[in-house]
Amino acid sequence: MARYIIKRLAYAVLTLFVLISLTFFMMRMLPGDPFLGDKTVSATTLANMQAKYGLDKPVYIQYLKYMGNCLRGDLGMSIVYNRDVMGIVSESFMVSADLGIRALIFAFVIGVLLGAVAAVKRGGFADSFSMFIAMIGVSVPSFILGALLQYFLALQMRKVFHINLFPIQGWGSFNQTVLPAFALGLGSLATVSRLMRTSMLDVLGSDYIKTAKSKGLSQGQIIRRHALRNAIMPVITIMGPTVASVLTGTFVIESIFNIPGLGKYFVISIKDLDYTMISGTVVFYGGLLILCTLVVDLLYGFIDPRVKLEG
């Protein structure tokens, strides 16, 4: 087990190295210059600015320097915000992760429940209902859903019923998290519930469920003791990438609800050619994704005794 983890961590470092290198050279191939925006800048100022951020040196020197800094845990200064990248990322990540965790709990708990119920009551009302929810979750983009939620549950509710339960935007109170968490989580909820339904149907048709029934267990006991644990495996598998992507926030939801999260930096930093910020966010996301996948693999071994983790 320990050997396995060490091996995986070594691979993780290797993956991150490749990721950083690729990102570094690819963003340098983007046309333009971070200091040449709409304003015209004098040649001297430009030279000074480039010198300050070390952009005047050859690219390979910059690369080696950046790598050295990364090893020390220093992601550099953001060109646009003139602040430590690490500081910006960790600060906004706390917000995104806060929202993300709520969205994930909502998505996984409700998704697993809906999927399981749909499978058990196959063909019944519960099945149609949960697959309807799943269909909406898959097909309605989050920005439309976000806007609809704002319009009906925030704006109209206040206007028509004079209930000011959910603020339209902003961040800070619990009530402000409800709508964005719902909008953010519904997509994952749909995926989870469909996956859970398929896998549950598969498990319910298996021989060991028949064995359990022949022992004299009630349907509830069969589902709790024998079906759920086996059926949840595929859901665990998709948890890794889903957790990583939801925790780091999304540009769209955070913009609509005006949430100071990490999501917007992924998009804006590229538009601004904020080199350090681009690689900073990529490294962070990559690291988180690798970590989540590792945790999921460990979890797999924990839930299914047939999975042996060997180094």
Added chain:
Amino acid sequence: MADRVLTIEDLQVSFDTYAGEVQAVRGVSLHVDAGEVLAVVGESGCGKSVTAQTIMKLNPMPPARIKGGKIDLAGHDIVAASEREMQHIRGREVAMIFQDPMTCMNPTTQVGWQVVESVRLHNKISKKDAKEEAVNQLTRVHIPNPRERARQYPHEFSGGMRQRAMIAMALSCKPKLLIADEPTTALDVTIQAQIMDLLSEMKRETNTAIILITHDLGVVAGIADRVAVMYAGKVVETGTTRQIFYENRHPYTRALLGSLPQTDSSKREPLTSIPGTPPDLLNPPKGCGFAARCKHCMQICREELPPEFTTEDGHKACCWLLHPDCPSPEERGDRT
């Protein structure tokens, strides 16, 4: 007469499918006494498994539907029993072991725990006592190091060991009837014999009645007291094992026995098979189900169902050939 454990009378089970009603079981009557092994033989799709699963109501209903008949299991009216009543009957009065021990145990729970679950379901005993009882059960089915084995998972067991564990699980609540649905089909031959020996041993120890469902007549000869031969959803012949093997009266039984490979034959002769396929149970034939494949088939066989002819010693068969007015083979001009 020994205690009658199970009586099935004229059982009819159908499956409602999109294509129509599949009449899987078309009037089956069987009975088993305590301490007796009844073998139910027949080819795939003849309704033997459906009959067995209906005794425990394990078939999902719908699509399955009991159309008619009676099942009396140790005084319980199975056909009328509710799902809640069935939960008390399953495991306690009747238990079942299945064909493929590889897929019949929950892969994510310890074998011992799965036995404990059975024990505790029908007996009010503490967890510790149940664990002890589970180890005893595993010992009884000759699993070596039962205490360590109980803590292992199904994938750490071999096929034969799993089937032993399944038997331990099934017998843990001392059921009056054990249904073994092709218990050795998925095992290799050496293990088959061991499992059959174990079943006989368990039967002698506990006086449990056993219904053994199989298409392997070799298995039947070794263990069964009586045999019921099924074809196209009906029992075509029943009798003692001796009667079925040596005094069989139904052409299907004869054909089935005739297709057994002869190991003592010195000639290199091809294996005998029964030509044709079983009838489509979506539209079952009006007359005898075997008529289309029977080499003694007469006009009446296609038109009317043969009645049951019983000899004095309880040997029953459904075939028009047994009718007193049936012409002799010479008169019929048989191809044999």
